[in-house]
Amino acid sequence: MSRSTRSGTRGEILDAAARLFAATGFKGTSLQDIAGEVGCSKAALLYHFDGKDAILAELLAPAVEAFATLDARLAGLGDDDVQLAAVEGYVDLVMRFRREVTVLYDDIPALLQRPAFAGVQGMSDRLLDALAARSPAPAARVAALMVLSSVPVICMEPIEIGVRTEPIVIGDDELRSILTRSAARTLDLRGA
Amino acid sequence: MSRSTRSGTRGEILDAAARLFAATGFKGTSLQDIAGEVGCSKAALLYHFDGKDAILAELLAPAVEAFATLDARLAGLGDDDVQLAAVEGYVDLVMRFRREVTVLYDDIPALLQRPAFAGVQGMSDRLLDALAARSPAPAARVAALMVLSSVPVICMEPIEIGVRTEPIVIGDDELRSILTRSAARTLDLRGA
DNA sequence: TCAGAAGCTGACCGATCGGACAGTTCGGGG
DNA sequence: CCCCGAACTGTCCGATCGGTCAGCTTCTGA
Numbered sequence: 001m002s003r004s005t006r007s008g009t010r011g012e013i014l015d016a017a018a019r020l021f022a023a024t025g026f027k028g029t030s031l032q033d034i035a036g037e038v039g040c041s042k043a044a045l046l047y048h049f050d051g052k053d054a055i056l057a058e059l060l061a062p063a064v065e066a067f068a069t070l071d072a073r074l075a076g077l078g079d080d081d082v083q084l085a086a087v088e089g090y091v092d093l094v095m096r097f098r099r100e101v102t103v104l105y106d107d108i109p110a111l112l113q114r115p116a117f118a119g120v121q122g123m124s125d126r127l128l129d130a131l132a133a134r135s136p137a138p139a140a141r142v143a144a145l146m147v148l149s150s151v152p153v154i155c156m157e158p159i160e161i162g163v164r165t166e167p168i169v170i171g172d173d174e175l176r177s178i179l180t181r182s183a184a185r186t187l188d189l190r191g192a
Numbered sequence: 193m194s195r196s197t198r199s200g201t202r203g204e205i206l207d208a209a210a211r212l213f214a215a216t217g218f219k220g221t222s223l224q225d226i227a228g229e230v231g232c233s234k235a236a237l238l239y240h241f242d243g244k245d246a247i248l249a250e251l252l253a254p255a256v257e258a259f260a261t262l263d264a265r266l267a268g269l270g271d272d273d274v275q276l277a278a279v280e281g282y283v284d285l286v287m288r289f290r291r292e293v294t295v296l297y298d299d300i301p302a303l304l305q306r307p308a309f310a311g312v313q314g315m316s317d318r319l320l321d322a323l324a325a326r327s328p329a330p331a332a333r334v335a336a337l338m339v340l341s342s343v344p345v346i347c348m349e350p351i352e353i354g355v356r357t358e359p360i361v362i363g364d365d366e367l368r369s370i371l372t373r374s375a376a377r378t379l380d381l382r383g384a
Numbered sequence: 385t386c387a388g389a390a391g392c393t394g395a396c397c398g399a400t401c402g403g404a405c406a407g408t409t410c411g412g413g414g
Numbered sequence: 415c416c417c418c419g420a421a422c423t424g425t426c427c428g429a430t431c432g433g434t435c436a437g438c439t440t441c442t443g444a
Contacts, residue, residue: 009421027219031402041423043404048421052402138362143374150342170330182335186378201391223432233393238433240391 010048012038017055021103026056056103063100066093140187147183202240204230209247213295218248248295255292258285332379339375 016037020029031052035042049055170178208229212221223244227234241247362370 025219027217030400032400040421042402043424044422046403138366139370139374142367142370143377146338146342146371146374146378150338174330175334178331178334179338182331182338182378185335185380186338186374188377222430224430232391234432235394235434236392244432 009038009040009044013045013048013055014059018059018099018103021056021059022099026103059103060100063097066097143187147186201230201232201236205237205240205247206251210251210291210295213248213251214291218295251295252292255289258289335379339378 013034017029017034020033020037023029024033031042031045034055035045038045045055049058205226209221209226212225212229215221216225223234223237226247227237230237237247241250
């Protein structure tokens, strides 16, 4: 239990950084903070990584890659299939990379400029276009944006808009299906 | 047109700070940045305000007060009325204080700890309980959270999740009604 | 006319940031 | 036994942060 899921010092650093970035933000986390969490010196971090940005990049790499993969996979689907697959895939992906998403969204304005976000942007843009294509009106586009923006925020780790008095105590699968059904209802998809 | 809606140097400082906080975040904005935008020295800011935090507090004060007012007003309504009034009031309020909301949400983890956010938290909690009371299942709670989290993000100024290739070019009133109807559909309210 | 307050500036302060670097510890192969 | 490279530390650096302070204009009212 004391051992992390990642192995080695590099893994410990990535775990600690992920925890701190998600909790206090990228800007709000110093190398000293990470070093203190790991139990090593600040210089040790810079021995294993090229810098603070490199830690963030390696941290987000799997999530960014997964989003890009889903993006590519959705490109070859038909109109109606795209919508359901997109919603399910999006919800699933965000939930699988909760921590990374939390880090990504922690400092939205600055991170939108970050190169690592380009893949997620492309994915979101495509999803948005597919979902909004059902109707020419801006209403569909807004509904799609609602889903795109609310799902990640809800999946943020302890960071919820409007701190609830009691947290939602349900399993991942149930939350996943609830989110999918709610999103389908928002977008007026079939079965809603 | 060159004159701000606020009068005097204090108003210019608040306007510039609001713009910069919303664009680059509270942490990402230095007093030098604000001073540069206003066209005065950094010391001038600290002559008019007690510090950087004081600028933020005065900036958010009207929004915080408005949220607290809506919170109090919703406390005296019946079950069914609460829901529609809550949605409409919430959407309306967020849109009226777009810039303040953008600042508020720019650094979510840190700002949740901020005293100024307490009023908004209370408001959100009450709204959440009222909306989720329709059903004991966590589904209603999640749907309510979706609305609570997505509406502010969509209303963020140039900061959207998934940068759109083209911005939504509709008037405030239309966006307001679209958001309200989409939220009602998400929550399975009548008329959806 | 002039005293004094208001408004503002340039210079400076301590703290902290990300990062650089020389030196130290230490386990394993020749 | 020696030594080499990986892992790591303590220390220092320049930049930047929020904030302080003495002093300089500029306006105003007695």
